[in-house]
Amino acid sequence: MVVLSASLWLRSRLTDRFWRVQEVLKHARHFRGRKNRCYKLAVRSVQRAFVKTTKARRQKKRFLRALWITRIEAASLEHGLKYPAFISNLLKSQVELNRKMIADLAIYEPKTFKSLAALAQRRRQEGFLAALGDGKEPEGIFSRIVHHY
Amino acid sequence: MASYTKAAQQWATFARAWYLLDAKMQPPGKIAAATVIRLEGRHKPIYHALSDCGDHVVIINTRHIAFSGNKWEQKVYSSHTGYPGGFKQVTATQLHLKDPTAIVKLTVYRMLPKNLQRRTMMQRLHLFPEDVIPEDIQKNLLQEIPQPRAVPKRLDEYTPEEIAAFPKVWTPPKDFRRK
Numbered sequence: 001m002v003v004l005s006a007s008l009w010l011r012s013r014l015t016d017r018f019w020r021v022q023e024v025l026k027h028a029r030h031f032r033g034r035k036n037r038c039y040k041l042a043v044r045s046v047q048r049a050f051v052k053t054t055k056a057r058r059q060k061k062r063f064l065r066a067l068w069i070t071r072i073e074a075a076s077l078e079h080g081l082k083y084p085a086f087i088s089n090l091l092k093s094q095v096e097l098n099r100k101m102i103a104d105l106a107i108y109e110p111k112t113f114k115s116l117a118a119l120a121q122r123r124r125q126e127g128f129l130a131a132l133g134d135g136k137e138p139e140g141i142f143s144r145i146v147h148h149y
Numbered sequence: 150m151a152s153y154t155k156a157a158q159q160w161a162t163f164a165r166a167w168y169l170l171d172a173k174m175q176p177p178g179k180i181a182a183a184t185v186i187r188l189e190g191r192h193k194p195i196y197h198a199l200s201d202c203g204d205h206v207v208i209i210n211t212r213h214i215a216f217s218g219n220k221w222e223q224k225v226y227s228s229h230t231g232y233p234g235g236f237k238q239v240t241a242t243q244l245h246l247k248d249p250t251a252i253v254k255l256t257v258y259r260m261l262p263k264n265l266q267r268r269t270m271m272q273r274l275h276l277f278p279e280d281v282i283p284e285d286i287q288k289n290l291l292q293e294i295p296q297p298r299a300v301p302k303r304l305d306e307y308t309p310e311e312i313a314a315f316p317k318v319w320t321p322p323k324d325f326r327r328k
Contacts, residue, residue, distance in 0.1 A: 067197065075194040106194040 068099040075106035079117035081124075089120035092127070093142045162195060165273075166204045167289040171280070171296060172253065173210040176217055179297035181256040184208065187294065188261065188270040201266070205273045206294075207286055212249040212278040216241060226255065249278035 021039050027049070028035060028042040035041040073083035090097070095116065097105075106113045119142065126140035168187055172180050186192050190202035216224065224241040244251050253276055261267045275286060282290075 070191060070196055071194045074192050074196055077192065078194075103194070 065099060068103040071103040071106060072099060075103075075113055076117055076120075079114060079121075081117055081121055085124055086117065086120045089123040089127070090116065092145075093119055093123045094145050094147060095119070162193075163202070166291045167286070168204060168206050168292055168294050169290050170206060170208045170294045171210055172208050173213045174215045174300045175296055175298050177214045177253050177256045180208065180214065180253060181260045183294055183297055184257055184274065185260045188257075188273060198262075198264075198266075201269075203266075203270055203273060205275065205289070207275040207277070207282065207290065208253060209277045209280045209282060211253045211276050212245075214253065221245075226252075250276040 024046055025037075025039065025042055027046045030036070031042070031045055031049075033041075035045040069083065072086070076083055076086040090102075097116075102113070102116070105116070123140075123142045126143040130140065130143060170180065170184060184206045187206050188203045190196050190200075190204065192204075193202055196202055221242045222240060225238050226241065226244050227236070227238045229236050239247075241252060254271075254274070257274055258267070258271055261270055
Protein backbone atom coordinates (compact mmCIF):
# COMPACT_ATOMS: atom_id res chain seq x y z
CA MET A 1 0.00 0.00 0.00
CA VAL A 2 1.06 3.50 -0.80
CA VAL A 3 0.67 5.82 2.22
CA LEU A 4 2.82 8.83 1.57
CA SER A 5 1.58 11.08 4.41
CA ALA A 6 -0.37 10.91 7.65
CA SER A 7 -3.40 12.79 6.25
CA LEU A 8 -4.00 9.98 3.72
CA TRP A 9 -3.91 7.33 6.52
CA LEU A 10 -6.58 9.09 8.59
CA ARG A 11 -9.93 8.61 6.77
CA SER A 12 -12.63 11.19 7.54
CA ARG A 13 -15.81 9.50 8.68
CA LEU A 14 -19.22 10.97 9.41
CA THR A 15 -19.52 11.49 13.17
CA ASP A 16 -22.70 13.55 13.51
CA ARG A 17 -25.05 11.28 11.52
CA PHE A 18 -27.34 11.05 14.58
CA TRP A 19 -27.94 14.78 14.72
CA ARG A 20 -28.47 15.08 10.97
CA VAL A 21 -31.15 12.39 11.18
CA GLN A 22 -32.75 14.01 14.24
CA GLU A 23 -33.00 17.33 12.38
CA VAL A 24 -35.40 15.68 9.97
CA LEU A 25 -37.19 13.40 12.44
CA LYS A 26 -38.00 16.26 14.84
CA HIS A 27 -40.34 17.68 12.19
CA ALA A 28 -42.07 14.30 11.77
CA ARG A 29 -42.73 13.34 15.37
CA HIS A 30 -46.46 14.18 15.19
CA PHE A 31 -47.05 12.12 12.02
CA ARG A 32 -48.99 8.89 11.84
CA GLY A 33 -47.43 5.50 11.21
CA ARG A 34 -43.85 4.53 10.56
CA LYS A 35 -43.02 7.86 8.98
CA ASN A 36 -42.64 9.39 12.46
CA ARG A 37 -39.81 6.98 13.30
CA CYS A 38 -38.05 5.71 10.17
CA TYR A 39 -35.73 8.16 8.46
CA LYS A 40 -36.23 7.00 4.87
CA LEU A 41 -40.01 7.35 5.11
CA ALA A 42 -39.81 10.50 7.20
CA VAL A 43 -37.62 12.37 4.73
CA ARG A 44 -40.28 12.09 2.03
CA SER A 45 -43.14 13.03 4.36
CA VAL A 46 -41.30 15.99 5.84
CA GLN A 47 -40.44 17.33 2.38
CA ARG A 48 -44.11 17.11 1.33
CA ALA A 49 -45.22 18.70 4.59
CA PHE A 50 -42.92 21.68 4.03
CA VAL A 51 -44.17 22.11 0.47
CA LYS A 52 -47.75 22.05 1.69
CA THR A 53 -46.95 24.63 4.39
CA THR A 54 -45.46 26.95 1.78
CA LYS A 55 -48.45 26.69 -0.54
CA ALA A 56 -50.91 26.98 2.35
CA ARG A 57 -49.61 30.44 3.26
CA ARG A 58 -51.35 31.78 0.14
CA GLN A 59 -54.47 29.66 0.64
CA LYS A 60 -54.81 30.81 4.24
CA LYS A 61 -55.46 34.36 3.04
CA ARG A 62 -58.27 33.12 0.77
CA PHE A 63 -59.77 30.91 3.46
CA LEU A 64 -59.76 33.63 6.12
CA ARG A 65 -61.36 36.16 3.76
CA ALA A 66 -64.15 33.69 2.95
CA LEU A 67 -64.66 33.10 6.69
CA TRP A 68 -64.89 36.84 7.38
CA ILE A 69 -67.41 37.24 4.56
CA THR A 70 -69.54 34.40 5.99
CA ARG A 71 -69.48 35.99 9.42
CA ILE A 72 -70.33 39.47 8.10
CA GLU A 73 -73.18 37.99 6.09
CA ALA A 74 -74.58 36.28 9.21
CA ALA A 75 -74.32 39.47 11.27
CA SER A 76 -75.81 41.75 8.61
CA LEU A 77 -78.74 39.36 8.04
CA GLU A 78 -79.49 39.70 11.74
CA HIS A 79 -80.00 43.40 11.00
CA GLY A 80 -82.04 42.79 7.86
CA LEU A 81 -79.40 43.53 5.22
CA LYS A 82 -77.77 41.17 2.75
CA TYR A 83 -73.99 41.09 2.44
CA PRO A 84 -73.63 42.71 -1.05
CA ALA A 85 -75.97 45.57 -0.08
CA PHE A 86 -74.10 46.07 3.21
CA ILE A 87 -70.59 46.14 1.73
CA SER A 88 -71.42 48.23 -1.34
CA ASN A 89 -73.29 50.84 0.67
CA LEU A 90 -70.52 51.04 3.26
CA LEU A 91 -68.03 51.72 0.46
CA LYS A 92 -70.28 54.33 -1.05
CA SER A 93 -70.40 56.05 2.35
CA GLN A 94 -66.59 56.01 2.28
CA VAL A 95 -66.30 53.68 5.28
CA GLU A 96 -63.24 51.75 4.16
CA LEU A 97 -63.05 49.06 6.81
CA ASN A 98 -61.70 45.75 5.58
CA ARG A 99 -63.59 42.52 6.08
CA LYS A 100 -61.37 41.40 8.93
CA MET A 101 -62.20 44.47 11.03
CA ILE A 102 -65.92 44.34 10.21
CA ALA A 103 -66.04 40.65 11.20
CA ASP A 104 -64.26 41.38 14.48
CA LEU A 105 -66.60 44.30 15.16
CA ALA A 106 -69.58 42.05 14.49
CA ILE A 107 -68.38 39.61 17.14
CA TYR A 108 -66.97 41.90 19.82
CA GLU A 109 -68.72 45.26 19.23
CA PRO A 110 -72.33 44.43 18.33
CA LYS A 111 -73.64 47.95 18.85
CA THR A 112 -71.00 49.43 16.55
CA PHE A 113 -71.94 46.86 13.93
CA LYS A 114 -75.59 47.77 14.33
CA SER A 115 -74.82 51.41 13.64
CA LEU A 116 -72.76 50.41 10.57
CA ALA A 117 -75.73 48.38 9.32
CA ALA A 118 -78.04 51.35 9.91
CA LEU A 119 -75.64 53.59 7.98
CA ALA A 120 -75.55 51.16 5.06
CA GLN A 121 -79.34 50.86 5.09
CA ARG A 122 -79.77 54.65 5.07
CA ARG A 123 -77.29 55.07 2.20
CA ARG A 124 -79.15 52.33 0.32
CA GLN A 125 -82.49 54.12 0.70
CA GLU A 126 -80.90 57.36 -0.46
CA GLY A 127 -79.55 55.56 -3.51
CA PHE A 128 -83.03 54.30 -4.34
CA LEU A 129 -84.52 57.75 -3.91
CA ALA A 130 -81.88 59.27 -6.15
CA ALA A 131 -82.54 56.68 -8.83
CA LEU A 132 -86.32 56.45 -8.66
CA GLY A 133 -87.22 59.69 -6.91
CA ASP A 134 -88.93 62.70 -8.37
CA GLY A 135 -85.84 64.74 -9.12
CA LYS A 136 -86.50 67.11 -6.24
CA GLU A 137 -83.74 68.40 -3.97
CA PRO A 138 -82.24 65.15 -2.67
CA GLU A 139 -82.52 64.89 1.11
CA GLY A 140 -79.61 62.54 1.21
CA ILE A 141 -76.86 63.37 3.65
CA PHE A 142 -74.69 60.28 3.26
CA SER A 143 -74.92 60.26 -0.53
CA ARG A 144 -73.36 63.71 -0.74
CA ILE A 145 -69.92 62.39 0.20
CA VAL A 146 -67.34 63.36 -2.41
CA HIS A 147 -64.83 60.60 -2.94
CA HIS A 148 -61.24 61.85 -3.10
CA TYR A 149 -58.89 59.28 -4.58
CA MET B 150 -60.17 44.34 18.14
CA ALA B 151 -61.28 44.72 21.76
CA SER B 152 -59.19 43.11 24.45
CA TYR B 153 -60.16 39.64 25.62
CA THR B 154 -59.99 40.67 29.25
CA LYS B 155 -62.13 43.76 28.86
CA ALA B 156 -64.96 42.35 26.74
CA ALA B 157 -67.83 41.06 28.86
CA GLN B 158 -68.05 37.29 28.42
CA GLN B 159 -71.40 36.35 26.93
CA TRP B 160 -71.97 32.74 27.92
CA ALA B 161 -75.20 32.49 25.94
CA THR B 162 -73.30 33.13 22.68
CA PHE B 163 -72.24 29.49 22.50
CA ALA B 164 -75.55 28.00 23.57
CA ARG B 165 -77.38 25.67 21.20
CA ALA B 166 -80.81 27.08 20.33
CA TRP B 167 -83.96 25.27 19.15
CA TYR B 168 -85.85 26.73 16.18
CA LEU B 169 -89.31 25.88 14.87
CA LEU B 170 -90.29 25.94 11.19
CA ASP B 171 -93.81 25.35 9.85
CA ALA B 172 -93.64 23.61 6.48
CA LYS B 173 -97.35 23.92 5.65
CA MET B 174 -97.82 24.80 1.94
CA GLN B 175 -94.08 25.51 1.59
CA PRO B 176 -91.71 24.20 -1.12
CA PRO B 177 -89.36 21.65 0.49
CA GLY B 178 -86.30 23.15 -1.24
CA LYS B 179 -86.77 26.54 0.39
CA ILE B 180 -87.55 24.88 3.72
CA ALA B 181 -84.31 22.94 3.45
CA ALA B 182 -82.31 26.05 2.50
CA ALA B 183 -83.53 27.87 5.61
CA THR B 184 -82.85 24.91 7.90
CA VAL B 185 -79.39 24.16 6.50
CA ILE B 186 -78.23 27.68 7.39
CA ARG B 187 -79.35 27.16 11.00
CA LEU B 188 -78.00 23.60 11.27
CA GLU B 189 -74.54 24.68 10.11
CA GLY B 190 -74.48 27.75 12.33
CA ARG B 191 -74.02 30.19 9.45
CA HIS B 192 -76.57 32.54 11.02
CA LYS B 193 -74.11 33.33 13.80
CA PRO B 194 -71.23 35.84 13.51
CA ILE B 195 -69.05 33.37 15.48
CA TYR B 196 -69.42 30.72 12.77
CA HIS B 197 -66.55 28.33 12.06
CA ALA B 198 -66.81 24.99 10.28
CA LEU B 199 -64.92 23.18 13.05
CA SER B 200 -66.49 24.82 16.08
CA ASP B 201 -69.76 22.81 16.06
CA CYS B 202 -71.94 25.90 16.42
CA GLY B 203 -75.07 24.53 14.75
CA ASP B 204 -78.52 24.71 16.29
CA HIS B 205 -81.51 22.35 16.46
CA VAL B 206 -84.36 22.80 13.96
CA VAL B 207 -87.83 21.29 14.42
CA ILE B 208 -89.92 21.12 11.23
CA ILE B 209 -93.65 20.49 11.63
CA ASN B 210 -96.40 19.76 9.06
CA THR B 211 -94.02 18.00 6.67
CA ARG B 212 -97.02 16.07 5.36
CA HIS B 213 -98.38 19.35 3.95
CA ILE B 214 -95.40 20.50 1.90
CA ALA B 215 -96.17 21.81 -1.59
CA PHE B 216 -94.03 21.11 -4.62
CA SER B 217 -94.43 23.64 -7.45
CA GLY B 218 -95.15 22.52 -11.00
CA ASN B 219 -95.67 18.84 -11.76
CA LYS B 220 -92.97 17.63 -9.40
CA TRP B 221 -95.32 15.38 -7.44
CA GLU B 222 -95.62 13.21 -10.56
CA GLN B 223 -92.31 13.94 -12.28
CA LYS B 224 -89.70 14.06 -9.51
CA VAL B 225 -88.05 10.68 -9.06
CA TYR B 226 -86.17 9.50 -5.97
CA SER B 227 -83.75 6.70 -6.85
CA SER B 228 -81.94 4.23 -4.66
CA HIS B 229 -80.21 0.87 -4.97
CA THR B 230 -80.44 -1.94 -2.44
CA GLY B 231 -76.98 -3.27 -3.36
CA TYR B 232 -78.36 -6.53 -4.73
CA PRO B 233 -78.58 -7.17 -8.51
CA GLY B 234 -81.81 -5.89 -9.95
CA GLY B 235 -82.31 -3.75 -6.86
CA PHE B 236 -82.52 -0.35 -8.54
CA LYS B 237 -85.64 1.32 -7.12
CA GLN B 238 -87.21 4.44 -8.56
CA VAL B 239 -90.09 6.06 -6.73
CA THR B 240 -92.04 9.19 -7.62
CA ALA B 241 -92.33 11.96 -5.04
CA THR B 242 -96.01 11.09 -4.44
CA GLN B 243 -95.28 7.44 -3.68
CA LEU B 244 -92.40 8.31 -1.38
CA HIS B 245 -94.51 10.92 0.44
CA LEU B 246 -97.32 8.40 0.98
CA LYS B 247 -94.90 5.81 2.30
CA ASP B 248 -93.11 8.23 4.65
CA PRO B 249 -94.31 11.85 5.01
CA THR B 250 -90.99 13.11 6.42
CA ALA B 251 -88.72 11.46 3.83
CA ILE B 252 -88.81 14.21 1.20
CA VAL B 253 -87.77 16.99 3.58
CA LYS B 254 -85.17 14.72 5.21
CA LEU B 255 -83.57 13.82 1.87
CA THR B 256 -83.64 17.44 0.68
CA VAL B 257 -81.90 18.69 3.84
CA TYR B 258 -79.38 15.81 3.79
CA ARG B 259 -78.40 16.59 0.20
CA MET B 260 -78.13 20.35 0.86
CA LEU B 261 -75.80 19.99 3.84
CA PRO B 262 -72.01 20.13 3.17
CA LYS B 263 -70.70 16.69 2.30
CA ASN B 264 -68.39 16.21 5.26
CA LEU B 265 -68.26 14.18 8.45
CA GLN B 266 -70.35 16.73 10.33
CA ARG B 267 -73.34 16.13 8.08
CA ARG B 268 -74.56 13.16 10.17
CA THR B 269 -74.25 15.17 13.39
CA MET B 270 -76.25 18.00 11.86
CA MET B 271 -78.92 15.54 10.68
CA GLN B 272 -79.25 14.30 14.26
CA ARG B 273 -80.09 17.86 15.26
CA LEU B 274 -82.91 18.01 12.71
CA HIS B 275 -86.33 16.93 14.03
CA LEU B 276 -89.15 16.25 11.57
CA PHE B 277 -92.82 15.78 12.38
CA PRO B 278 -95.53 15.04 9.80
CA GLU B 279 -98.27 16.97 11.68
CA ASP B 280 -98.04 19.75 14.23
CA VAL B 281 -98.00 17.32 17.16
CA ILE B 282 -94.66 17.74 18.94
CA PRO B 283 -93.48 15.76 21.98
CA GLU B 284 -93.49 17.66 25.29
CA ASP B 285 -89.77 17.68 25.87
CA ILE B 286 -89.01 19.14 22.43
CA GLN B 287 -91.80 21.70 22.77
CA LYS B 288 -90.25 22.95 26.02
CA ASN B 289 -86.92 23.61 24.28
CA LEU B 290 -88.23 25.72 21.41
CA LEU B 291 -86.89 29.25 21.34
CA GLN B 292 -87.87 31.02 18.15
CA GLU B 293 -89.84 30.44 14.98
CA ILE B 294 -88.13 30.82 11.60
CA PRO B 295 -90.33 32.87 9.20
CA GLN B 296 -91.85 30.85 6.37
CA PRO B 297 -89.94 31.24 3.08
CA ARG B 298 -93.07 31.37 0.88
CA ALA B 299 -96.03 33.69 1.45
CA VAL B 300 -99.04 31.34 1.30
CA PRO B 301 -101.76 32.78 -0.99
CA LYS B 302 -105.39 32.62 0.17
CA ARG B 303 -107.83 30.44 -1.71
CA LEU B 304 -110.95 32.04 -3.18
CA ASP B 305 -113.19 30.39 -0.58
CA GLU B 306 -111.00 31.77 2.24
CA TYR B 307 -111.89 35.37 1.31
CA THR B 308 -114.91 36.88 3.04
CA PRO B 309 -117.77 38.10 0.75
CA GLU B 310 -117.08 41.69 1.87
CA GLU B 311 -113.44 41.45 0.71
CA ILE B 312 -114.55 39.99 -2.64
CA ALA B 313 -117.08 42.80 -3.09
CA ALA B 314 -114.52 45.43 -2.12
CA PHE B 315 -111.90 44.12 -4.59
CA PRO B 316 -111.52 46.53 -7.56
CA LYS B 317 -113.03 45.14 -10.76
CA VAL B 318 -111.59 45.79 -14.23
CA TRP B 319 -115.06 45.65 -15.82
CA THR B 320 -118.54 44.58 -14.68
CA PRO B 321 -120.35 42.19 -17.04
CA PRO B 322 -123.87 43.25 -18.18
CA LYS B 323 -126.82 41.38 -16.68
CA ASP B 324 -127.44 39.21 -19.76
CA PHE B 325 -123.80 38.22 -20.14
CA ARG B 326 -123.31 34.51 -20.71
CA ARG B 327 -119.89 32.80 -20.42
CA LYS B 328 -119.21 30.41 -23.28
